[in-house]
Amino acid sequence: MENVLSILFCLTLLYLVVTSRIKTYVTILRIQGVLLSLIMIFPFLHHLSVHLLIIPIVSLIVKAIIIPRFVNKIVIDLDVKRIVEPSIQPFNFLLLSVFSMSVLFVSAHVLSGFTTIEPIPFASAFSAMIIGIFIIIFRKKLIIHVVGFLILENGILLFGTSLSAEMPTIVELGALLDIFVVVFLMGIVINRISSTFAQPDVTALGRLKD
């Protein structure tokens, strides 16, 4: 069951690569939040304890409800243009992503031969990390960079969950990465108030260089 959910998670990533509307990005963030919480509920089904329920519930609330809402509100308030302004052809981006994902899946399969990992969640998690970084590199808008960071973080959480049946404390600490996301979003909001960047676009970040 975890494998099925992980594959679904990977499919959302591929959809993310081809789409160019901010609205779809936010919807996919919601779907990923729900999928992650579902995956994280499995340890609870093995050992019934309240402690194991905390992380799935918190991540459902934060990842599927609060953060997507916040992003949507910023898009409406700041009147950001509704497309993502790629700096790469969508088809090339898809090819690159599919290629990296297949490399990850094959290497995860090879590694699972002599180590104790579950290949499908492992490879899905790393696919999310790599696509998160690709989105940060190949998209121009600051708000989309934050979404890219969120995808990266989702990948990290999935990786942490796939490590072992019992959730180690370190995985719970990973939820603290959300603080950064909130700080970024606040930064964008405050930034508009002080009206320092006219358009929240990464091309504006060109003053500091040698």
Place this chain on the structure above:
Amino acid sequence: MLELFLLTALPLLNIGLVYFLKNRKIQYSLTLFAATVHLLCSFLIFSGFLNPSENDFIRFDSLTKLFLMVLSNVYFWVTLVSYSYLSRPNIVKEEKSKKLYFMLLNLYLLANTLALISNHLGLFWVASETTTLCVAPLIFYYRDEEALEAMWKYLFLVSVGIAFAFVGFLFLTLSANGTVLDGKQLVVTNFILNAEVLNPIWLKAAFIFVFVGLSTKIGIAPMHPGDIDATSNSPSPVAALMSGSLRGTALIGVLRVYQIMVPTETAEFARIIMIIGGMFSLFVAFVFMFKVTNYKRMISYSSVEHLGLIVIGIGTGGIAFVGAMLHVVYNSITKVVLFLNAGNIHRAYKSRETASVWNVLNAMPWTGWLFLTGFFAIIAMPPFGIFFSELMIFQGLMAKPWLLAGVLFLLFFIFVGMSKTVFQMLYKAPPDIANLPEISEKFDITHFASLILLLMLIGLGLFLPSELYEMVTNIALDFGIIL
């Protein structure tokens, strides 16, 4: 327990107090008091008068003691000059930032102390995330477009880096699967004891992720740009704090993971990665030293160079490792001197561009001469400490002549590039235009601090105290290096 209380509770208490007491003088006195207590406490721990208890979360080994001393020293001097720095007339719209300044300094001290004394990698990770978050508003001090851009870039790059480091720590958990450490907490001492049974593949993966991730904070190329922007656009006390101590805090995370790898066969792999990273940093510093037109950025690139050298020293091992540890101490002291005086120049000439600064030696004799002396210290002139530590690193590199040749080649040209900029600032004749701004200065507290720090640097270099040397050789012993 008393030590732990003195080191962490006072800054914690101060965060609350400073938030409610709006008077800047009171804020300053409270912060300075905490800094002094912290310095005394670190010194007592360093010299062995206090022997704090250790457990799964807290650890006071030689490495922690040395880095704690570095942090306390830098923090004390930076706090000492902060009041006079904040009392200066505003350059842009920084009035609002001054209210938060001392609160953030206290938080910075607390987070860095926790990161240094942690024995638990989870605690280390949370603490180093906090250091990033509390330093970001300090970078935004001037509240102009450049400061905003610097803060955004630093925050974004470092958070991606911190996320990478987190993946590295997860790999460390994975490497313990199926061993006695399975499902246990990430306690460094336990991992070192059982290093032999860890899975080597995941151990290597863990090191790569932690090294690349924390490089954003250490300033190792190619992850250095955020660091350069941040240190060159923040106010000079903050830049001194970041260059002098924050980079060390991140370095200790890499060292902890390396320490786990030392008894295993993967250690060689980690050494090669560190040498590659260090050489690349030297190369980047070499290229940009000639391109750079902003003197604060020049000092930041010099930080990239010196941290690269430290990482090369750690990777080489032997006497070079000892040199690298001493280099951490000397480099942090020199960077404080350079950044504080660069801040004085920035205030007087109202520009960070080298082209709009002239004749500093005559116009501002104290700042000029101290800046020049600091420059001599950073390019490893004798009798300053850096000369001796670099000599030790080179001695260790003798075993790899091609590496030594590469390092010395790059260092020589970095020296040429840097001196070109510095001598232009110090000696260039004033431009031939009417209404030149009147520039003068009096001896103030930044000069006093720089003077003491430079004397300290000479003293430490010439009469290397046996306590310091013993501490450094103990660290080397912990890393399996017998001299």
